[in-house]
Amino acid sequence: MSDKIELLERFKTEAALSGAQVTLASSADQAVDFVLGLVKDKGITTAVKSASPIAERLDLAARLTKAGVKVMETSIAQWAAGLARGKDVPMDKLAELISAVSGEKVPPEPEAILRVARRIMKDMYAGAGLGITEADFGIAETGTLVTLENEGNARLAAALPRLHLTLLDGTHIASSLADAAELIKGSSGGIPGHKLPTFITYLTGRNTTADIPGAIFARAQGPAEEYILILKA
Amino acid sequence: MSGKLRKQVRQALADETLQAALSRFTMLTKFGRQMGMTGIDFEALRQDLHKRKARAIDNLPTLIKEFKENASAAGVVISEAENAGQVNDYIAGLARRRGIRHIIKSKSMLTEEIGLRHHLEHLGIRVDETDIGERIVQLAGEKPAHIVGPAIHKTTEQIAFLFTELLGEQISSESQPLLDTVRGSLRQSYLDADMGISGANIAIAETGTIVILTNEGNGQIVTTLSPLQVAVVGIEKIMPGFEDANAVLRLLSRSCVGTKMTVYTSFITGTGRAGAISGTQLSGGQGPRELHIVLVDNGRNRMRDSDDFREALYCIKCGVCLNVCPVFASLSGQTYGHVYQGGIGTILTAFYHDRKRSRDLSEMCLGCMSCKSVCPAGIDIPGLIRKMRAQHVREQGLPAGKRLAYGTILKHPSRLESAVRACAKLQEPFLDADSMINRLPYPLSFITDTISLPGLNTNLLRSRMIGYASPAPGKAPKVAFYSGCVTSFAYPGLGEDVMRLLEKYGVAPYYPQEQACCGAPAYFSGDSDTALALAMRNIQALSSGDPDYIITVCPGCAVMLKQEFPNLTSSQPVLHESALRLSGRVRDLSQLLAELGTKPVVKTSEEKKVTYHDPCHLKRGLGIFDEPRKLIEAAGYRLVEMNDSDACCGFGGDTLLAHPELCGSILQRKLGNIEATGTDTVVTACTACVLQLRGGLHKKNSPIKVVHIAELLAGQH
Ligand code: SF4
Numbered sequence: 008m009s010d011k012i013e014l015l016e017r018f019k020t021e022a023a024l025s026g027a028q029v030t031l032a033s034s035a036d037q038a039v040d041f042v043l044g045l046v047k048d049k050g051i052t053t054a055v056k057s058a059s060p061i062a063e064r065l066d067l068a069a070r071l072t073k074a075g076v077k078v079m080e081t082s083i084a085q086w087a088a089g090l091a092r093g094k095d096v097p098m099d100k101l102a103e104l105i106s107a108v109s110g111e112k113v114p115p116e117p118e119a120i121l122r123v124a125r126r127i128m129k130d131m132y133a134g135a136g137l138g139i140t141e142a143d144f145g146i147a148e149t150g151t152l153v154t155l156e157n158e159g160n161a162r163l164a165a166a167l168p169r170l171h172l173t174l175l176d177g178t179h180i181a182s183s184l185a186d187a188a189e190l191i192k193g194s195s196g197g198i199p200g201h202k203l204p205t206f207i208t209y210l211t212g213r214n215t216t217a218d219i220p221g222a223i224f225a226r227a228q229g230p231a232e233e234y235i236l237i238l239k240a
Numbered sequence: 241m242s243g244k245l246r247k248q249v250r251q252a253l254a255d256e257t258l259q260a261a262l263s264r265f266t267m268l269t270k271f272g273r274q275m276g277m278t279g280i281d282f283e284a285l286r287q288d289l290h291k292r293k294a295r296a297i298d299n300l301p302t303l304i305k306e307f308k309e310n311a312s313a314a315g316v317v318i319s320e321a322e323n324a325g326q327v328n329d330y331i332a333g334l335a336r337r338r339g340i341r342h343i344i345k346s347k348s349m350l351t352e353e354i355g356l357r358h359h360l361e362h363l364g365i366r367v368d369e370t371d372i373g374e375r376i377v378q379l380a381g382e383k384p385a386h387i388v389g390p391a392i393h394k395t396t397e398q399i400a401f402l403f404t405e406l407l408g409e410q411i412s413s414e415s416q417p418l419l420d421t422v423r424g425s426l427r428q429s430y431l432d433a434d435m436g437i438s439g440a441n442i443a444i445a446e447t448g449t450i451v452i453l454t455n456e457g458n459g460q461i462v463t464t465l466s467p468l469q470v471a472v473v474g475i476e477k478i479m480p481g482f483e484d485a486n487a488v489l490r491l492l493s494r495s496c497v498g499t500k501m502t503v504y505t506s507f508i509t510g511t512g513r514a515g516a517i518s519g520t521q522l523s524g525g526q527g528p529r530e531l532h533i534v535l536v537d538n539g540r541n542r543m544r545d546s547d548d549f550r551e552a553l554y555c556i557k558c559g560v561c562l563n564v565c566p567v568f569a570s571l572s573g574q575t576y577g578h579v580y581q582g583g584i585g586t587i588l589t590a591f592y593h594d595r596k597r598s599r600d601l602s603e604m605c606l607g608c609m610s611c612k613s614v615c616p617a618g619i620d621i622p623g624l625i626r627k628m629r630a631q632h633v634r635e636q637g638l639p640a641g642k643r644l645a646y647g648t649i650l651k652h653p654s655r656l657e658s659a660v661r662a663c664a665k666l667q668e669p670f671l672d673a674d675s676m677i678n679r680l681p682y683p684l685s686f687i688t689d690t691i692s693l694p695g696l697n698t699n700l701l702r703s704r705m706i707g708y709a710s711p712a713p714g715k716a717p718k719v720a721f722y723s724g725c726v727t728s729f730a731y732p733g734l735g736e737d738v739m740r741l742l743e744k745y746g747v748a749p750y751y752p753q754e755q756a757c758c759g760a761p762a763y764f765s766g767d768s769d770t771a772l773a774l775a776m777r778n779i780q781a782l783s784s785g786d787p788d789y790i791i792t793v794c795p796g797c798a799v800m801l802k803q804e805f806p807n808l809t810s811s812q813p814v815l816h817e818s819a820l821r822l823s824g825r826v827r828d829l830s831q832l833l834a835e836l837g838t839k840p841v842v843k844t845s846e847e848k849k850v851t852y853h854d855p856c857h858l859k860r861g862l863g864i865f866d867e868p869r870k871l872i873e874a875a876g877y878r879l880v881e882m883n884d885s886d887a888c889c890g891f892g893g894d895t896l897l898a899h900p901e902l903c904g905s906i907l908q909r910k911l912g913n914i915e916a917t918g919t920d921t922v923v924t925a926c927t928a929c930v931l932q933l934r935g936g937l938h939k940k941n942s943p944i945k946v947v948h949i950a951e952l953l954a955g956q957h
Contacts, residue, residue, distance in 0.1 A: 025499060083522060084515030098518040117520050125526055129431060129465065149500045158514045159464045159527030162506070166460045184489060188482040198513055200313035202447040205512035205527060206464070209505035214457040217268070217497075218373035218389065219422070220261070220396050221415035227372065228423055229457030229504075 014147045014180040015237070021150025025212030026224075027233040031177070038238055039065050042172065045234065046076050049170060051136035053077045057161035058085065059141035061174040061238055067139070079131050081160040083124045128160065132167035138230065139172050140165050142210075144179035146187045151211040152235065153187055155204040157196050162208045171230040173210070177237045242600035245575075246899060249604075252571045253905050258393050262572055265392045269563035270884075272498030273614070280494065282616075289487045290618030293554035296479045297544060303445040303478045304535065310448030314510025317532045324354035327534050331356065331437070331470055332363055334532065338468055340365060340435045346452070346459040347371035348439025349387055349557055350474050350536060352579040353592050356437070367437075368429040370458035372422055379406055385573035386581060388496045388559035393572045426458070436466035436528070440473040441556070442488050443533075446481045449509040450533065453492065453502040460504045469528035471508075475535050476544075476553040488556050491616035495560040539591035548627045552587045554617040561611035561621060566888045567604050570905045576601060583611045583621040587628060602628050603898040606906070607764055608888035609860040629766030638767055646762040646770040653756040653777075657700060660729045664696040671695045676938050687896065690904030691935025694730040701732035705751035708739060710785055715748035717788035719832070722778075722801065724794035725757050726927035734927065737954040738793055738829065744841040744954075745833065754781035758800040761893050768808070775805045779818050790826045793950055794927045795857035795864075802826040802862070828858060830925055830949055834867035842955035844876040850947075851917040852879060853910070853933065854886035855926030868925045868949050875953055882913045882922075891932035907936045914944060925949045 019029050032038035038061075046054070054076050056062060068078045080086045090104040102115035105123055113123050132138070140161045142152040152173050154161050165171050181187040196204030214229035216222070252258060296303060308318050321327040335343065343360065345367055351357060357367045357378070369375040373391035377384055379402040384390030391399070400413035403421055411421050438459060440450035450471050452459045463469060479485060485507075493502040512525035543549050562568045562582040573581035577597050580588040583605055590598035602625050611621040638646065649655050670677045675695040680688045687693070701723055711718040719742055727735045735751075742749035759774035778801070782790050792798040805819040827835065852869060859865045865886070872879050890906030910933070914922050922944060924930060934946040 021500070025501070081526075082515060083526070084517055087517045096518060098520065101518050117517065117522055120517060121514070121522050121524060125467070128526060133427065133431060151501055151505075157512045158525035159512050160514075160525070162460055163464055163526060166457050166464075166504075184486045185483065188486055192482065196509075198314070198510070200315065201510055202310060202314070203449055203507065203509040205314075205509055205525065207507035207509075208460070209501065209507075210503065211501035211505075212499065212503055214455060214503050216372050216419070216456050218371075218376065218391050219399065219415050219419045220264070220394070222419050223268070225416070225419055226423075227456035227458075228370070228426060228461070 011178060011180070014182055015177050017147040018145045018150060018180050019237070021147065022145070022152075022212070022235055023150070025150045026215070027150065027212055027235050029235045029237065031237045031239060033239045035065050038236060039067065039070050041236055042067060043070065043074050045172070046071065046074060046137065049136065051076055051170070053079070053135045054137040054139055055079050055081050055131050055135040055164045055168060056139035057081050057141070057156070057164050059139065059174055061141050061176060062139065079135070081128060081131065081164050082158055083121065083128075083160075086124065086128075087120075128163070132163045135164075135168035137170045137172060138164035138168035139174065141174040142179075144181055144187070144190060145175055146181050146184060146209075148183040149211055151187075151209045153191070154208045154210070155191070155194060155196065155206070157198060157205045159206055162206055165208070165210065166229050168230060170232050170234065172234040172236060175235060175237045177239045242603075245600045248575050248577075249571060249899055249902050252575045253901055257395060258572055261393050261395065262569055265389070266563070266569045269560075273495065273560060273563065274498070276494035276498035276500075280490075285487070285490055286616050286618045289491055289556075289616055290554065292479060292484045292487050293617055296484065297476065297550060297553050299480070300475060300478065300544060303480060304475060306445040307443055307448055307478050308535070310446065311510065311533055312448070314448050315531065316448065316510050317530065318535070319532070320535045320537070322537045324538055327354050327472060327536055327538075328356055328359040330534055331472075332360060334468075334470065335360065335365055335435060336363075338435070340468065342366045342368070342433045343435045343437055344368050344370050344429050344433040344462050344466065345437040346439070346454060346462040347374045347390070348437075348472060349384075349579060350439050350472050351437065352384060354472075354536070354538060356472065368426070368433065370426050370429065370462055371454070372426070372456060375422070375426065376402060379403070383574060383579055386559055386562055387557050393574065430461050430465055433466055435468040435470070436462045437470045437472065438463050440471050440477055441492070442485045443473050443478045444480075444482060444485055444507075445478055447509055449507050451485055452506045452508065453504065455497065455503045457504055460506055463506060463508060464527045467524075467529040469530065470532045470534065472534050472536060475537055475540050492556055492558050495614065495616045496558040496563070543591045548631065549587060549591070549624060551619050552584065552591075552624055554619055555584055555588075556617055558616055560614050560616070564610040564614050566606065566608060566610065566890070566906045566909075567902060569909075570902055583625055584619065587621075587624045590628060598628065599632050603894060604902060606888055606890065606892035606895050606903070608856040610856070610888065613860045626764055626766065629764070630768050631766070633766035633768075638765070642765055642767065646765065646767045650757050650759070650762055651770050651773050656757065657702070660696055660700065661698055664698045667695055674938065676935075678939070686900045688939075689900055690907055690939060691932060692938040693935060694931060696729050697732050699732060701728040701735040702753060704732055704736060705739070705753070708749065708751040709753055711748040711750040711787070717747055718785060719747045719749045720782055720785060720787035720790045721749055721751050722755055722758075722782060722790055722792050722797060723751070724792060724797040724927060726931055727793060730931060731927060731948075733956075734793065734948055734951055737956045738791075738950045741841070741950055741954040742791075745836060745838055747836070750785055750787075752781045752784055754784070756781070758797040760796050760800050763800065763804060763808070765894055771804075772808050775808045775819070776815060779805060779809070779815060779822055782822055783818055787825060789832055790822065791829050791832050792826065793829050793925070793948060795828055795855050795861055796926065796928055798826055798828050799857045799861040828862055828864055828925065830868040830871050831862070831864050833871055833953070840871070840875045840953065842875065842953060847878065848921070849878045849880050849919045850921040850923050850952075851882045851914060851919045852885060853882070853889065853914070853922055853924040853929060855924055855929045856886070856888050858925055859886045868923070871949065871953060872923055877952075880917045880919050882917045884913055887913070889929050889932045891928045907932060911936050911940070911942075915942070919944075921945045921947055923947050923949055923952050
């Protein structure tokens with residue numbers, strides 16, 4: 008137990024040193040309050056999010072919606088489910104729903120739907136004030152967040168919006184790069200032929216550039232701020 | 241010697257904007273590296289990386305096969321290309337078949353190496369670089385100035401001008417608004433483009449994964465957003481497993497930027513997939529629908545096949561060797577002419593681009609070993625440069641002047657002495673009141689543009705040392721003094737100081753009369769024959785009298801005796817054996833004095849401040865930097881540290897002849913740091929540094945005195 012606390016402390020310190028803003032919440036209410044406070048402070052009206060058990064647990068999407076923030080799911084399956092209001096709809100009905108939001112006639116074929124969904128998503132990411140993702144675990148040694156996925160939406164939701172918030176379970180901390188590799192090797196991602204998930208993203212601190220003289224350690228091309236919200240046990 | 245390169249060097253040195261940008265850059269990266277190295281055991285980590293890289297390159301054919309199998313299984317379209325043309329054609333063909341008009345690209349030195357962007361642009365395809373620095377040099381129509389920071393040489397005004405042209409509206413040159421403009425313009429590129437191209441920092445064979453690092457976030461976006469993706473990967477990037485990738489990650493960002501990790505590290509394995517809609521599994525995700533990986537040789541297998549240069553393939557392109565290179569700090573990367581810069585760039589240029597240029601570039605290396613001391617892959621970059629010169633000499637022979645200097649004169653001590661005596665006569669009309677030569681006549685005048693030379697002394701050290709031919713009987717330890725040429729011919733008085741000093745310390749010093757030049761000038765010019773002949777002679781000369789120690793006052797000589805003699809003789813077992821025995825006994829003067837641990841024999845009573853210059857070969861060649869400082873302080877002096885005390889003084893025989901202006905600029909930086917301490921004395925522990933610093937200060941009419949530590953400790957200054 009004390010080992011776990013130590014890892015968490017180390018993670019917090021390193022993540023903060025590398026330029027992220029770290030908050031530790033000891034209850035669900037505290038966590039939600041933090042997020043609501045953040046969107047209020049920063050004047051956020053739209054957020055994109057990827058699949059997150061923590062967000063589910065906090066009922067975060069609903070709480071944000073109630074606070075006036077438009078929350079959009081970024082996994083295509085969840086996004087489509089949202090359009091169908093959670094109902095099981097056949098492909099042609101779904102194509103109609105997508106046609107209505109995309110402004111183009113979408114044929115009821117998975118390929119076409121995928122193509123149009125990608126186009127719509129692209130604008131969603133770029134236009135969003137906040138991206139919300141959940142990391143699979145953190146690495147204490149370097150303050151790094153590790154996210155595993157096959158779809159690619161989480162890494163786009165992390166990179167393109169104006170601000171980015173990562174949710175992290177405080178018990179999911181690996182001590183070192185070596186330990187992280189061990190954890191990763193155990194997760195194939197489930198696509199046949201793949202020995203690893205398609206995308207494993209290590210995010211450490213906030214994006215920077217030194218290419219413009221006089222703007223050292225300035226924000227480069229990702230979000231202006233990286234927030235990490237850790238849920239304690 | 242290349243007139244073209246010399247002209248380019250002069251231009252860079254005369255460019256004030258560039259020089260200002262370079263000094264900013266050097267300061268920033270120095271700070272970064274200090275930060276990056278705290279809290280880690282760098283030596284252990286780099287040995288680990290070196291071993292892993294060595295193993296990977298040894299097993300490369302197997303790893304390539306394994307990588308291909310695993311990547312294909314994960315849905316990657318994989319191909320191999322032998323040369324630049326094949327890669328460019330492959331990607332152009334792909335773009336044409338898919339009707340691609342607009343490509344976004346993340347930074348990749350390999351794509352620069354093969355000229356991919358130009359090739360595609362030539363075919364009418366729009367290619368936007370997305371790394372901010374790379375984008376800037378693209379718009380400027382230039383080559384990258386640095387492996388990691390392509391636009392380190394640009395000012396905000398220059399950048400604002402480029403974007404004003406591009407966007408057709410007046411762009412502010414204030415840093416923050418300018419950065420916002422650049423970001424906004426790249427944003428548009430991401431949204432508009434229909435294909436992405438990236439490189440890879442690492443490729444993992446056991447899973448078919450490529451690893452891409454960016455701090456800006458552009459790599460993350462480029463490798464995901466477009467449905468059609470190509471990664472261009474040099475075969476040397478392939479390593480067996482995840483732990484090998486970790487070995488790279490542990491040092492890459494720490495070395496070049498000073499952060500623990502690059503901000504975005506993406507491990508990409510094959511193509512992705514989203515979940516199901518309406519009960520139907522989607523065939524792809526939001527990443528690439530089609531991922532092509534092109535494995536590129538382009539000279540790498542040739543490098544792998546050459547025993548001499550295989551090590552260059554261990555390079556992880558971190559760029560830290562450039563950050564610490566005094567030559568780079570004077571020139572920036574454009575001067576190198578192709579895409580790879582500095583010492584490692586000199587080697588890579590030979591294999592990927594242009595051997596003639598590489599040969600010219602190799603003349604700029606001063607052998608200061610700064611690069612070697614920081615390289616996270618443990619590459620002996622100066623050693624590779626020496627081998628490059630040797631290869632050239634094997635193929636083309638030595639130029640006539642050097643053949644005469646090394647093969648005919650240096651090799652034979654008696655001829656060398658006669659030559660010195662003859663020159664000493666000729667020099668008389670040029671000596672000034674300080675017995676220095678302030679100006680040599682044309683065509684040699686360029687040598688004295690930045691330093692005055694010491695007059696040669698006709699009363700050579702060897703004659704002065706007749707009385708010291710063997711150690712005093714019954715005394716121990718027996719210490720053979722190896723003086724080196726600079727002491728013998730320019731500073732024989734210093735040699736006498738050394739003997740007096742050693743006697744005061746109670747040891748039994750002697751001067752083996754048969755010693756000759758250590759061969760360093762020949763060796764580092766690629767004349768291994770002369771170097772071997774001199775090694776043989778010295779091994780014999782210095783074994784006589786069976787010394788307990790052999791001491792030197794020129795660490796350049798010490799490195800030859802200690803490290804290179806065993807290398808040079810490796811194919812001759814008996815000789816090699818003697819070289820090794822000798823090697824174990826070689827000490828720098830201050831090292832020996834520190835080892836003997838005796839109290840200072842002369843102590844100054846005045847409260848006097850001095851500063852200390854670390855000779856390259858002493859600090860980085862022999863790892864000695866603490867000992868001289870302690871001796872100076874024990875002798876009662878107050879040591880005032882200068883900035884960059886271990887930066888090279890710019891002494892370099894061949895480099896001076898080929899690029900006197902370059903050596904001059906490096907010297908001036910050093911002198912500036914010395915002057916800034918406000919002391920009137922600079923102590924150092926290398927006779928070559930003494931020559932260079934004295935010459936430079938005399939030229940400037942500076943009152944600052946340069947003292948060899950032997951003179952200081954002997955109370956002779
Ligand atoms: S040679 Fe070494 S220091 Fe230079 S870029 Fe390569 S890995 Fe880095």
